[in-house]
Amino acid sequence: MSSNHLVGALRDLIDLGPDAFSGPHTNAFVEAVGRQHPAGTLYKKATAEAIACTELSGVCPEDVAAEVYANFIWTHFVCKLLMTAAPMQAARFAQTHFDMSEPVSAVEACGASILSCFHYSGYPLVALGVAVSPLAPLITKARVDIMEHQAPDRLGDQVVYLSDRSAGVRLTRALKQGKSVWVMLDVVLPSVRTIKTRLLGVETSVGAGVGTLALLSGRPCIPLSWELQPGKTKLHTGAPVLTAERSEEAVIQEFVTSQAAFIAEHPAQWLEWYSVLDEAPRIRAEVKRGNEEVWACLAHAL
Amino acid sequence: MEALHLRAENEFDVEPLAYDKVLDAIRAGIRIAKSVPLTDEEITPSTYFWLTDSPDQSCLSLDSVDFLRLIVFLEEEYGWSIPETDIDASECRTVGDMASLVIKHVRGDHQRAPG
Numbered sequence: 001m002s003s004n005h006l007v008g009a010l011r012d013l014i015d016l017g018p019d020a021f022s023g024p025h026t027n028a029f030v031e032a033v034g035r036q037h038p039a040g041t042l043y044k045k046a047t048a049e050a051i052a053c054t055e056l057s058g059v060c061p062e063d064v065a066a067e068v069y070a071n072f073i074w075t076h077f078v079c080k081l082l083m084t085a086a087p088m089q090a091a092r093f094a095q096t097h098f099d100m101s102e103p104v105s106a107v108e109a110c111g112a113s114i115l116s117c118f119h120y121s122g123y124p125l126v127a128l129g130v131a132v133s134p135l136a137p138l139i140t141k142a143r144v145d146i147m148e149h150q151a152p153d154r155l156g157d158q159v160v161y162l163s164d165r166s167a168g169v170r171l172t173r174a175l176k177q178g179k180s181v182w183v184m185l186d187v188v189l190p191s192v193r194t195i196k197t198r199l200l201g202v203e204t205s206v207g208a209g210v211g212t213l214a215l216l217s218g219r220p221c222i223p224l225s226w227e228l229q230p231g232k233t234k235l236h237t238g239a240p241v242l243t244a245e246r247s248e249e250a251v252i253q254e255f256v257t258s259q260a261a262f263i264a265e266h267p268a269q270w271l272e273w274y275s276v277l278d279e280a281p282r283i284r285a286e287v288k289r290g291n292e293e294v295w296a297c298l299a300h301a302l
Numbered sequence: 303m304e305a306l307h308l309r310a311e312n313e314f315d316v317e318p319l320a321y322d323k324v325l326d327a328i329r330a331g332i333r334i335a336k337s338v339p340l341t342d343e344e345i346t347p348s349t350y351f352w353l354t355d356s357p358d359q360s361c362l363s364l365d366s367v368d369f370l371r372l373i374v375f376l377e378e379e380y381g382w383s384i385p386e387t388d389i390d391a392s393e394c395r396t397v398g399d400m401a402s403l404v405i406k407h408v409r410g411d412h413q414r415a416p417g
Contacts, residue, residue, distance in 0.1 A: 166386035168370035193367045
């Protein structure tokens with residue numbers, strides 16, 4: 001990997017500041033990182049294969065996979081790096097860039113809720129935007145990463161690490177006490193309990209935790225979706241998924257169905273298409289290893 | 303510690319929380335969380351919640367969802383709450399560890415109650 005070239009490109013990116021979050025300034029960087037990501041070919045191939053085996057019609061799987069890959073690289077290596085390099089500017093940008101009117105109205109109507117979505121393009125920036133919005137939910141993350149060390153202090157108490165034993169307890173208690181939480185369930189971590197669902201005609205396993213949280217807390221799940229725009233990006237909400245007298249499976253399937261409708265209209269936005277494949281855990285592990293290699297290379301510039 | 307315990311009972315008219323009662327409640331919670339009719343002999347104070355490095359240790363193999371259900375059961379049925387920091391600490395690994403934590407915190411709550 002030509003690390004000097006990437007580090008130079010990253011420094012140029014950081015110099016752009018929040019402008020790099022929108023507009024075409026980042027295309028060259030995305031292309032450079034995308035070319036050198038060790039799992040790039042696997043990611044694109046698996047994404048195309050996943051798209052081809054669903055009910056999605058009228059699209060070329062390879063073309064969509066190429067777009068998904070660019071969005072994946074942008075999310076992991078532009079979005080996260082800028083959030084790490086300039087956390088306060090990123091928080092200010094997120095505060096003004098997102099139109100939260102739909103989620104705010106939904107929570108006003110439903111009370112404390114589980115705000116949930118799949119991993120769409122720009123999800124870390126959206127999570128930050130939701131965290132600094134009037135909703136101020138607890139935000140879940142898989143584990144501590146480099147961003148934690150440089151995040152604005154006031155967000156520290158808002159983050160719940162799913163690697164902690166107490167994560168589910170903390171989220172349930174928060175919901176019962178009237179605080180919303182943000183949870184994503186399409187990425188299944190090793191040893192996490194899963195539920196089989198149908199997504200665009202394919203059996204897909206997702207984390208079971210959201211259903212348990214909803215039933216134990218008695219709070220609804222509000223599906224979220226968005227498509228990043230250069231100007232203001234609007235967060236959309238689906239109909240709240242209610243829990244009364246329903247099974248966890250039924251709650252989660254309704255949520256997945258709501259996400260599937262968004263994905264069918266905006267297939268390039270979903271970064272985790274390969275979740276529908278049986279070998280998703282192996283692919284995820286390889287992609288994660290590749291991410292870490294690229295991160296290690298780019299860290300020199302931070 | 304015993305003196306503190308007695309003072310709490312006298313001052314606030316609180317029944318002492320018996321270890322066996324807590325143990326039975328935890329057993330009930332585990333059966334509900336796992337949806338399996340485990341016997342008392344299968345859930346002893348030395349039973350681990352999760353797999354350990356030692357293959358000889360008896361273990362319930364709870365996952366995060368089972369464990370959450372157990373904690374919520376104790377809160378809702380008995381009003382016993384364990385702080386999140388103690389749940390994450392390595393001292394909460396066995397059924398007996400959890401019983402001790404419940405007693406410690408319920409006693410602490412009673413001592414703080416009038417203030």
